[in-house]
Amino acid sequence: MIPSRPPGFHLRVLLRGLVLIVTLVAVGFLIEGFGFRDALDTGWIDAQIRGKGLSGDALFVMVGALFIGIGLPRQAVCFLGGYAFGFIEGVLWSSLASVLGCICAFYYARFLGRSLVVTRFPDRIARLDAFLEGNTFSMSLLLRLLPIGSNLLANLAAGVSGVRAVPFFLGSALGYLPQTFVFVLLGSGIQVDPVFRIGTSVILFIASGVLGVWLYRRYRHGRRLDAATEAALDEGDGLDDVATRSG
Template identity: 90%
Template sequence: MISPLPPGFRLRVLLRGLVLIATLVAVGFLIEGFGFRDALDTSWIDSQIRGKGLSGDALFVVVGALFAGIGLPRQAVCFLGGYAFGFAEGVLWSSLASVLGCIGAFYYARFLGRSLVVTRFPERIARLDAFLAGNTFSMSLLLRLLPVGSNLLANLAGGVSGVRAVPFFLGSALGYLPQTLVFVLLGSGIQVDPVFRIGSSVILFIASGVLGVWLYRRYRHGRRLDAETEAALDEGNSGDDVATRSG
C-alpha cells in the first residue's frame, strides 16, 4: 500500500516532536538545575540581581523572558522589576523581558508547536486568528490592553496564525506598557512612598482596564474573542450593547 503522506513527512513530524520534547526537557532542567524554581522572588532579586551591574540586568531579563514565555504571570516580572531597579529601569528591563517572552512563544508555536497548539486550543486559536487578522498592529495593541485573557495563548495564536511578526510584536509591546507601568510602580513602592505608590498603582490599573474594555467594545469591528473572555468583558454592560445595537 502506498502511503498518502509526502516523502519525508513522517520524518519531519518525528523530528519536530523530538525537538518539542527536548525543548520542554531543557526548560525543566533550567528551572530545576539552576534554581529558577525559586527565581523571581525578592530574596533571589536581592542575592542575584541587585548590585550586579549589567550581568544582573541581563540575568533578570533572561529569567523574566523565560517565565513570561511559558505563561507565568507577566505582572510578577514587572513587579519584581520595580523592586529590583526602581521605576525607570524597572519599566525598561521588564518591558524587554515581556517582549522577549512574547517573541519566544510566538516563534516556538510557529516553527515547532503548531500542530500541538492547534490541536489543544482549536476554537480559541481560530477566534484569536480572526481577531488579529487585518490590522495586526492595532488588534494586537487592543488585545494586550484588555484586563482579561491569556497572554500565553495570544502569543501562541499569533505564532500559529498567518499574522506578520513585526506588527504583532510592536502592538504587543505598546499594549503591555500600561500594566507594566502599574506593576513596576507597585513593586518600587516596597522601597519608597508605599502608600502613595500602591494607591497610584491601583488607580492606574483600574483606569487601564477600563480603557482597554472601552477600546475593545468600540473598535473590534465585529470581531469576537472566546466566549469566556466575551462574558467577562460584557458582564454588566448589556444595556450598553442594546444602546449600541439600536443606535
C-alpha cells in the same frame, strides 16, 4: 439615549486583578516585615542582579523572559522588576522581558509546537486569527489592553496562525505598557512611598482596565474573541452600547 444602568464590565474582571495586587503587596511586606529582604538581598537579587551593571540587568531580562515565555504571570515579573530596580529601570527591563517572552512563545508555536497547539486550541486559534487579520498591530494592541485573557495562549495561538510577526510584537509591546507601569510602580512602592505608590497602582489598574475594555468595544469593528472572554467583559448593556449610541 444612555442606559440608566452604569456601563461597565463584569466586576470579576477587576476583582481578579485587585486580588493579584493585594497578594503581591502582602508578599512584599512579608519580605520586608519578617527580615526576608536581607536574605533575598544577600541571595539571588543582591548577588546576581543589584549592583551588577548590565550583566545583572541582562540576567533579569533573560530569566523574566523565560518565566513569561512558559506562561507565568507577566505582572509578577513586572512587580519584581520594580522591587529590584525602581520605577524607571523596572519599566524598561520588565517591558523588554515581556516582549522577549512573547517572541519566544510565538516562535516556539510557529516552528516547534504547531501540532500540539493546533490540536489543543483549534477554536481559539481560528478566532484569534480572524480577530488579528487585516490590522495586526491595532488588534494586538487592543488585545493586550484588556485586563483579562491568557498572555501565553495569545502568544501560542498567534504563532500558529497566519498573523505577521513584527506588527504583533509591536502592538503587544505597546499594549503591555499600562499594566507594566501599574505593577512596576507597585513593586517599587514596597520600599519607597508605599501608601502613595500602592494607592496609585490600584487607581491606575482600574483606569487602564476600563480604558482597555472601552477601546476594545469601540474599535474592534465587529470582531470577537472567545465566548468566555466576551461574557466576562459584558454583563448586558455595556460599553458596546455606549460606544454605539455616542458615536
